[in-house]
Amino acid sequence: MTRIGFAYNQKPEVCGLETGTDSESAHGDEDPPSKRRDHSSRTTPEPASRPSLSSRDASGARVAAPPASADPLQDIYAEWDSPATIDAVASALADCGEVIRLEADEDFPARLRAARPDIVFNIAEGLHGTNRESHVPAICEFFGIPYSGSDPFTLSLCLDKARTKELLAFNAIPTAAFFLVRSEDDLRHAPAATERAPLFIKPVHEGSSKGITKRNFVRSPAQLRDGVRHLLATYDQPVLVESYLPGAEFTCGVLGNGDAARVLPIVGLDFSSLPQGAVPIYGFEAKWIWDTPARPLDIFECPARVDAATEAAIRDVVLRTYRVLGCRDWARIDVRLDAAGVPNVVEVNPLPGILPDPADNSCLPKAARAAGIGYDELIQACLTYAAQRAGIALDVPAGAAA
Ligand SMILES: Nc1ncnc2c1ncn2[C@@H]1O[C@H](COP(=O)(O)OP(=O)(O)O)[C@@H](O)[C@H]1O
Ligand SMILES: [Mg+2]
Numbered sequence: 010m011t012r013i014g015f016a017y018n019q020k021p022e023v024c025g026l027e028t029g030t031d032s033e034s035a036h037g038d039e040d041p042p043s044k045r046r047d048h049s050s051r052t053t054p055e056p057a058s059r060p061s062l063s064s065r066d067a068s069g070a071r072v073a074a075p076p077a078s079a080d081p082l083q084d085i086y087a088e089w090d091s092p093a094t095i096d097a098v099a100s101a102l103a104d105c106g107e108v109i110r111l112e113a114d115e116d117f118p119a120r121l122r123a124a125r126p127d128i129v130f131n132i133a134e135g136l137h138g139t140n141r142e143s144h145v146p147a148i149c150e151f152f153g154i155p156y157s158g159s160d161p162f163t164l165s166l167c168l169d170k171a172r173t174k175e176l177l178a179f180n181a182i183p184t185a186a187f188f189l190v191r192s193e194d195d196l197r198h199a200p201a202a203t204e205r206a207p208l209f210i211k212p213v214h215e216g217s218s219k220g221i222t223k224r225n226f227v228r229s230p231a232q233l234r235d236g237v238r239h240l241l242a243t244y245d246q247p248v249l250v251e252s253y254l255p256g257a258e259f260t261c262g263v264l265g266n267g268d269a270a271r272v273l274p275i276v277g278l279d280f281s282s283l284p285q286g287a288v289p290i291y292g293f294e295a296k297w298i299w300d301t302p303a304r305p306l307d308i309f310e311c312p313a314r315v316d317a318a319t320e321a322a323i324r325d326v327v328l329r330t331y332r333v334l335g336c337r338d339w340a341r342i343d344v345r346l347d348a349a350g351v352p353n354v355v356e357v358n359p360l361p362g363i364l365p366d367p368a369d370n371s372c373l374p375k376a377a378r379a380a381g382i383g384y385d386e387l388i389q390a391c392l393t394y395a396a397q398r399a400g401i402a403l404d405v406p407a408g409a410a411a
Pocket of ligand 1: 185209211215216217218219221251252253254255258289290291292343345355356
C-alpha cells in the first residue's frame with residue numbers, strides 16, 4: 010500500500026480571540042468568524058508579530074494560542090485549517106493508500122524523516138516568515154520525498170504579490186501597474202500616476218482578505234498617505250500600491266500540469282450582493298462581516314456569466330500565469346477586468362483553500378463541483394498528478410478526476 014504523508018497546520022484552540030466589524034462589535038465573548046467557519050485560503054504569510062505556533066506542551070497536549078489583538082484585522086488564525094477540513098482531506102487520501110498525519114509543527118522534520126512516506130500531500134501554511142509556505146516542500150526535498158503541489162520557489166514567489174507581478178509583467182501578462190512602499194518616505198517618490206487616482210493598496214504579503222477593506226480604495230493623495238500609514242503600522246510589511254481595476258472580478262481554479270493543465274469553470278463575483286454603496290471588492294467586510302451563517306452572502310456564481318471572448322481571454326491569461334509562475338498540480342488565480350475589459354491577474358494562490366462544506370464558499374472545490382469533480386476526486390486528482398510526476402503508484406479509486 011502506498012504510504013501517504015499528510016502535511017497540514019491545524020488551527021489552535023483559541024481563547025479570547027476577538028474579531029468583528031469594528032471595535033463596538035468585537036465582543037470577546039463571541040466566537041470569531043474564524044471559529045464558526047473556516048475561511049482558509051492558505052496563501053498568507055504571517056505578520057512579524059504572529060505568535061509562535063509551538064502548539065503542544067511537554068505532555069503533547071495542545072496549548073491555547075495567546076489572545077490576538079483586539080484589532081479586527083489581526084485575525085491571525087484565519088488561514089490555518091480546521092479539523093473538519095483536515096479530516097475531509099485525510100478521508101479522501103485514504104482511498105489512495107495509508108495516510109500518515111504529519112502536522113507541520115516544529116517536530117515535522119523529525120517525524121517526516123522517521124515516517125519516510127512514499128509521498129507527502131501538502132496543504133501546510135508553515136509557521137514563520139514570508140517563506141513559510143515553502144518550508145514543508147523544502148524539507149521534503151531535503152529528505153528526497155516527493156510532495157504534491159508547487160515547489161518552494163513558486164510558493165515563496167506567490168506570497169510576494171509584488172515579485173509575482175514583476176514576473177507577470179516581464180512575461181507580458183496583464184497585471185495592474187504598481188509600486189511598492191516600504192516606508193512613508195517612499196510616497197514622496199511615487200510615480201506621477203498616483204495623482205490620477207483611483208488606486209488600490211494592500212499589504213504585499215497577506216491573504217484571506219487580511220488588510221483589505223474599503224479604506225484600501227483610495228482616491229486622493231491624502232487618502233493614499235493615510236491608508237499606507239495604517240497598513241504599514243498594522244502589518245509591518247511593505248504596501249503594494251496599484252491602479253484600481255474597475256471591472257468585473259473572477260477567480261479561476263486550475264488543475265493539472267503541462268499541456269494537460271486546465272482551467273475549471275470560472276467563478277464570478279457578483280458585487281451587487283454587497284450592501285448598497287459598498288466598494289466592489291472581495292475584502293474583509295465581504296468575507297467576514299456581511300457573509301454570516303444567518304445571512305449568507307450570495308456573491309459567487311459558477312460558471313460565471315461572461316461573454317465568450319472575455320471567457321477565452323480569462324482562461325488564456327490564467328493558464329499563461331500558471332505556467333510562467335511554475336505552478337503545479339493545482340492553484341487558484343484571481344482576475345479582474347481593467348477599464349478596457351482586459352483580464353488582469355490580481356494574485357495567485359498555489360495552495361488554494363479547499364474547505365469541504367459547500368456552504369463555506371471555497372472557490373476551488375466550488376469550481377471543481379461545477380466541472381462534475383467532487384471533493385474527494387479533487388484531492389485525489391492533486392495527489393495523482395504529484396504521484397505521476399514522481400513515478401509512484403497509488404491505489405486510486407476508479408473515476409478520479411486526474
Ligand atoms: N488592483 C486592484 N483593483 C481593484 N480591486 C482589487 C485590486 N487588488 C485587489 N483588489 C480587490 O481586493 C481583493 C483582495 O485582494 P487579493 O490580492 O486577492 O488579496 P487576498 O490575498 O486577501 O485574496 C480582490 O479580490 C479584489 O476584490
Ligand atoms: Mg485573493
